[in-house]
Amino acid sequence: MNDASYHPLSADSASNVNLQEFFLQGSVLDGSIDKLFGRLQGICDNVKPEMFTDRERTYYLSTPGLTTSVMVKACKSVIQPSAPWQIKYIGNIEAADHTKPAMIRSNVTVAVSQDPSQFLEELGFILRYEVVLRGQFYRKGNLKVTVAKLLLNSGIAASTFDATKLEAANTSHLVEISALSLMRDDGAAEEVRHFAQLLAPIAMMEKVDHRRIQMHQ
Amino acid sequence: MYAKLTFSMLVAGMHPGSGMTEQNDKISIASLSENKIQEISYDGQETYFKPFTLSESLTDLANRINFLNEDDNDCEDGEEEDPKGFHQAKQWPWRDIHSHLQRALIEMNVLVDVISITQNKPTTLKDSAAESSDANRYLMYDLAQKDSEPTKPMLQLITKKKCLAGAAKILLNGYERLNKAWTETSGQISFHSALLKLRKCWRVRRVGDKIMGDLSYRTAGSNFWHSGAFEVIKRSGDDTDEESSYGSALPSRLKSPISVEVSSDLLGYAEIFVSVINLDVHRDSLPDDVSECFSLNFHDLMQSSVLRVNQPPWHQKLVNAQNVLFCKEFFTRLTKEAIQLRCRSLYSPFVIVGDTISALVFPHTQLSVHLRYKQKPLLDEKTGNSNIKSLFSFKHTLLQLLQKDHSKQLNIPTPHPTSAVLGLTPEMRHASIQPWSSMQLDTTLKRDDDSLAEAMVKMAKHYEVRRRLAKVIKMILNEYSDPDIQAHWLTLSNQYESCVRMTMASFGYEACHRTVFQATAMADKVKFLHREGKIVFVEVDESCIYKYLVTLISGHQTLTLDKLARNMGWNVLQVTPRSGIDFNSSVINRGSLVASSPSFDSYVGIVCSTTYQGTVEYDVKVKYTKSPENKSTKTSKDPELLAMQFDKYMSIGGIWQKVNWQKIYGRNFINKVETLLTCLVNYD
Numbered sequence: 001m002n003d004a005s006y007h008p009l010s011a012d013s014a015s016n017v018n019l020q021e022f023f024l025q026g027s028v029l030d031g032s033i034d035k036l037f038g039r040l041q042g043i044c045d046n047v048k049p050e051m052f053t054d055r056e057r058t059y060y061l062s063t064p065g066l067t068t069s070v071m072v073k074a075c076k077s078v079i080q081p082s083a084p085w086q087i088k089y090i091g092n093i094e095a096a097d098h099t100k101p102a103m104i105r106s107n108v109t110v111a112v113s114q115d116p117s118q119f120l121e122e123l124g125f126i127l128r129y130e131v132v133l134r135g136q137f138y139r140k141g142n143l144k145v146t147v148a149k150l151l152l153n154s155g156i157a158a159s160t161f162d163a164t165k166l167e168a169a170n171t172s173h174l175v176e177i178s179a180l181s182l183m184r185d186d187g188a189a190e191e192v193r194h195f196a197q198l199l200a201p202i203a204m205m206e207k208v209d210h211r212r213i214q215m216h217q
Numbered sequence: 218m219y220a221k222l223t224f225s226m227l228v229a230g231m232h233p234g235s236g237m238t239e240q241n242d243k244i245s246i247a248s249l250s251e252n253k254i255q256e257i258s259y260d261g262q263e264t265y266f267k268p269f270t271l272s273e274s275l276t277d278l279a280n281r282i283n284f285l286n287e288d289d290n291d292c293e294d295g296e297e298e299d300p301k302g303f304h305q306a307k308q309w310p311w312r313d314i315h316s317h318l319q320r321a322l323i324e325m326n327v328l329v330d331v332i333s334i335t336q337n338k339p340t341t342l343k344d345s346a347a348e349s350s351d352a353n354r355y356l357m358y359d360l361a362q363k364d365s366e367p368t369k370p371m372l373q374l375i376t377k378k379k380c381l382a383g384a385a386k387i388l389l390n391g392y393e394r395l396n397k398a399w400t401e402t403s404g405q406i407s408f409h410s411a412l413l414k415l416r417k418c419w420r421v422r423r424v425g426d427k428i429m430g431d432l433s434y435r436t437a438g439s440n441f442w443h444s445g446a447f448e449v450i451k452r453s454g455d456d457t458d459e460e461s462s463y464g465s466a467l468p469s470r471l472k473s474p475i476s477v478e479v480s481s482d483l484l485g486y487a488e489i490f491v492s493v494i495n496l497d498v499h500r501d502s503l504p505d506d507v508s509e510c511f512s513l514n515f516h517d518l519m520q521s522s523v524l525r526v527n528q529p530p531w532h533q534k535l536v537n538a539q540n541v542l543f544c545k546e547f548f549t550r551l552t553k554e555a556i557q558l559r560c561r562s563l564y565s566p567f568v569i570v571g572d573t574i575s576a577l578v579f580p581h582t583q584l585s586v587h588l589r590y591k592q593k594p595l596l597d598e599k600t601g602n603s604n605i606k607s608l609f610s611f612k613h614t615l616l617q618l619l620q621k622d623h624s625k626q627l628n629i630p631t632p633h634p635t636s637a638v639l640g641l642t643p644e645m646r647h648a649s650i651q652p653w654s655s656m657q658l659d660t661t662l663k664r665d666d667d668s669l670a671e672a673m674v675k676m677a678k679h680y681e682v683r684r685r686l687a688k689v690i691k692m693i694l695n696e697y698s699d700p701d702i703q704a705h706w707l708t709l710s711n712q713y714e715s716c717v718r719m720t721m722a723s724f725g726y727e728a729c730h731r732t733v734f735q736a737t738a739m740a741d742k743v744k745f746l747h748r749e750g751k752i753v754f755v756e757v758d759e760s761c762i763y764k765y766l767v768t769l770i771s772g773h774q775t776l777t778l779d780k781l782a783r784n785m786g787w788n789v790l791q792v793t794p795r796s797g798i799d800f801n802s803s804v805i806n807r808g809s810l811v812a813s814s815p816s817f818d819s820y821v822g823i824v825c826s827t828t829y830q831g832t833v834e835y836d837v838k839v840k841y842t843k844s845p846e847n848k849s850t851k852t853s854k855d856p857e858l859l860a861m862q863f864d865k866y867m868s869i870g871g872i873w874q875k876v877n878w879q880k881i882y883g884r885n886f887i888n889k890v891e892t893l894l895t896c897l898v899n900y901d
Contacts, residue, residue: 046436047628054634077633084650086637109636113650137631139639146635180638 021107022189023178024196026205030171033147036202037136040145043198044138052146053078053134057117059125068092072125074116078132084111087120093210100186101193103207107180132166135173142188143179143195150174175203280312285319331356408451408474411529415475419535421449432479432539434546437620438627441546447479447535477531479538486537487544490587491611493578493677541590547619547669548572548588554670562741563674576674579757584677611676614712618669672712675740679713682757683738686717689762693770697833699723699885700732700773714739721773723887730780732773764831768795768806771825771833775808777887778823782812785894787821803828812894818842819897822873823890835886837878839897840871 028036041049055076062069073088091106112119117127135148151166177195179188196205252265269277335356412428415421421430433445452474555567555574565577575585629640637646644661647653690704700721707716714737721732737744743762745753755765772794779792794808807826813819824836876893883889 045627046438050631052631052633052635054636056634056636073636075634075636080633083633083637083643084646086634088636109638111637111646111649133635137635139629139631142639144635144639 019107019180020104020183020185021178021180022102022104022192023176024102024192024205025177025208026175026196026199026203027172028147028175028203030149030173032202033173036147036173036175036199039199039202040138040147043195044140044145047139049136049138051079051135052137052148053132054148055130055132057130058128059120060128061123061125070125072120074112074120076115084113085116086110087112087116100189102189102196103210104189106183131169133174134166140195141191142181143177143191145175145177145195147173147175175199175205177205281309411475412449414529415449415477415531418532430477430535432535433542434623438623438625439546440626441542441549443483443542443545445483445539445542447477447538449531450476450478452476475531477534479534483538483541485541485590485592487541487591488589489544489547490589491615491673492585492587493680494583494585495681496581496583544588544590547615548574548586550619551586551669551673554668558668558670560671560674562678567670578674578678579681582677582681584674586673611673611712614672614676615669618667618672676712678740679715679738682740682743683715685757685759686736686738686743686762689759689766690717690719692763693766697770700770700777702770721770723774723777723885725884726777726781726887729784729887730773730777732769732776734769760831764805764827767831767833768827771806771808771827774825774833774835774886775810775823778810778825778890781887781891782810782821782894785891785898786815787812787894787898788815788817790820803830805829814894814898816898820871821890821894821897835878837876837890837893838873839876839893840873842871 037049055078057074059072059074060069061072071090073090075086075088077083087110089106089108094100094104121127130153132151132153133146133148134151135146138145138147150169152169153166177192179192181188199205250265252268254263255266256264258264335358412421415430419430419432420436421428423429428449430447430449431445432447433439433441433443435441435445551574552569555569555576558567560566562578563576564579567574567576572588572590573585574587575583578584630643632639632641632646642662645658648658687706694702694704700723703720705718707718710716716735716737718733718735722730733748735746737746742757743755745755745765747753753765755761775792775794779789782789790811790813792810796807796809804826805828807824809822809824811820811822813821819842820840822838822840824834826834826836828834878889881889881892883892
């Protein structure tokens with residue numbers, strides 16, 4: 001390795017940090033999923049959609065004194081086990097705006113070399129729940145559209161993951177549209193909203209108040 | 218009767234004020250009538266029942282006797298008879314109904330009994346134990362036979378005929394309707410069916426009240442600025458046919474009710490013309506132009522006139538327009554890359570003038586790309602130029618590269634898991650968790666990266682190098698017949714490299730020694746790979762290649778001689794295929810061999826040298842040792858020398874004498890040497 005020309009990867013661009021994510025979520029019943037697939041096939045880029053199966057673990061870190069806790073998700077693909085684990089920090093949804101067309105939250109996604117659960121637990125994060133998402137992935141330009149079914153581990157122990165013993169949590173699929181962009185750059189929000197309008201009335205994608213969901217926990 | 222009597226007495230009693238003093242009052246007493254009133258008519262007239270005649274009264278009495286009750290009346294009390302008889306009198310008017318009902322009840326009971334017996338169901342009788350279990354004991358079912366009606370064939374035939382006629386009428390109706398519909402639609406193509414046909418090949422969409430289509434390559438991943446939109450217009454039947462570009466009026470059945478409007482800059486015909494031109498003015502021979510003229514589907518249009526008839530005119534128009542768009546995109550892309558490219562492999566940089574991009578790839582070789590755009594089809598121009606040799610690989614590679622680029626835009630590998638960043642290659646994903654530096658990452662990214670301009674330059678250079686190599690090989694083959702040289706061009710080649718495998722062997726001595734090597738023509742050099750594993754890179758210049766091949770020839774000769782001498786039993790004292798030393802400076806290489814006969818009688822020295830002019834020269838010398846003249850000269854000088862005493866010293870000495878090469882019998886050099894060696898051995 002030439003020391004004089006050592007260029008580490010993180011040298012130039014700091015573009016991976018401080019991204020904000022525009023997203024909208026919705027759901028569709030299992031019976032109408034084919035219609036949704038057909039519509040997505042027509043709207044999105046002219047590529048065959050790809051199946052994916054991801055394990056997602058959500059960790060929360062609650063500091064005394066703060067009301068909201070820090071949420072970190074650790075994701076791993078089951079289909080391609082060689083792909084690295086990803087840790088995704090998700091900030092709280094910016095609650096202020098009714099003017100903005102889509103929901104906004106800050107998002108930092110980083111790849112890690114091994115299973116980060118021990119690392120996170122040592123930091124103080126507590127595993128809240130683990131879920132498996134299995135579905136199809138569509139793309140349109142910068143937008144990512146995922147249509148996935150939530151599957152739960154029917155066994156109790158979280159450490160033993162058996163890919164065959166998964167059962168569905170409910171009878172519907174979760175649809176999510178997301179686009180990443182730099183901070184304070186709002187052009188992607190309109191795209192997300194426009195795309196969501198194309199999916200109505202099969203899947204109604206609206207801004208959901210996550211605080212109400214979190215209060216139930 | 219009763220009532221009247223009462224009324225009369227009431228009348229008598231109700232007479233007030235009389236006090237029984239007057240006895241003049243008349244009291245009328247009438248007995249009530251014996252007969253009942255049958256009917257009172259509206260005018261008050263009463264109709265009485267006729268009294269019974271004697272016979273009638275007798276019948277009436279007889280009817281009152283209840284024969285059925287007689288048995289019961291025997292068992293039961295006699296006192297009950299009277300109330301029964303009384304009841305019977307009361308039931309009199311209902312007697313008929315009663316008897317009817319009784320009869321019905323009897324019949325029903327009988328039926329139930331019969332059924333239960335045939336089914337062998339246990340009855341309510343107390344002596345059920347005496348019943349047999351055999352169901353068929355008392356009563357059993359049997360088929361009822363209907364009397365067959367006498368057959369009436371005529372009637373059956375008539376009915377069948379009628380039914381068939383009805384069915385046939387329905388079918389005929391349906392057929393007529395379908396026939397009418399078919400003749401209507403096939404006669405002239407309706408707007409909707411033509412639109413359907415259009416939609417099968419092209420993307421169309423309804424926008425408002427217009428029908429717009431898209432003929433660009435956007436959905437395949439292209440990022441070109443042109444939208445490629447066209448509009449579909451419904452055409453009325455009165456419009457004159459303007460599609461006479463092929464000179465022949467289309468038959469009326471192909472006059473389509475739809476016509477298509479493309480944007481004006483896509484009209485016309487376009488074509489990309491790539492040529493590699495040899496600018497060498499010294500060569501007066503026919504210019505070795507290689508030209509490849511290609512466009513996307515130009516040839517499909519032009520070549521098949523049969524297909525042309527069946528295609529509707531809008532299809533040809535759209536295909537043309539798409540072709541123009543493609544050529545435009547391709548040329549724009551190439552221009553952009555040509556400007557940005559800092560290609561060190563070009564002899565002179567790209568020069569872009571109007572619609573031609575040209576560059577010198579070698580000092581006398583020019584690569585030019587020309588976008589031809591005409592209003593008329595370019596058919597006639599192509600056939601005029603007979604020097605054009607078509608290179609399939611150019612067209613194919615460039616199209617493939619463009620398509621690969623498009624698909625790379627579109628087919629971004631999906632991130633697994635989906636929350637990862639979009640658009641990274643697998644190496645990039647792993648690079649972030651492994652200790653890679655950005656230089657390593659760059660090399661992996663650049664591996665598949667081949668821009669159009671670079672590819673084209675490389676292909677042009679390769680073509681030129683290959684042409685030169687082929688030319689040199691041909692020259693050598695023409696000039697040197699001595700060792701037989703064979704060249705086989707391998708099919709294992711791609712657009713940037715091709716190989717030729719060459720074998721040198723002297724005729725008749727192929728088993729003796731064979732020189733085999735493989736020459737690869739690459740973009741900027743020629744690589745020679747020898748059998749012993751040696752690799753030599755030679756410059757692209759023709760004379761360099763020529764000289765190298767000539768050195769290989771002389772080397773081959775020397776090595777063959779070596780093998781030959783050993784085969785014949787001669788002792789090879791020294792063999793040097795390559796030595797850079799020679800006494801006159803006109804020689805590049807000098808290969809030499811010195812061999813002695815098996816009995817050490819004679820020595821042979823052979824030199825094969827390559828001159829700077831590119832020729833091979835042979836020099837063969839022979840030295841005799843035990844020749845009589847030799848002996849005599851020696852002994853004449855020193856008679857008492859050791860030579861007289863020891864024979865072994867006889868082998869020293871001798872003069873090298875040049876051989877008269879023309880007079881030796883032999884087909885080629887090696888053959889002559891073999892003759893020489895054979896002769897020398899036979900000496901003595």
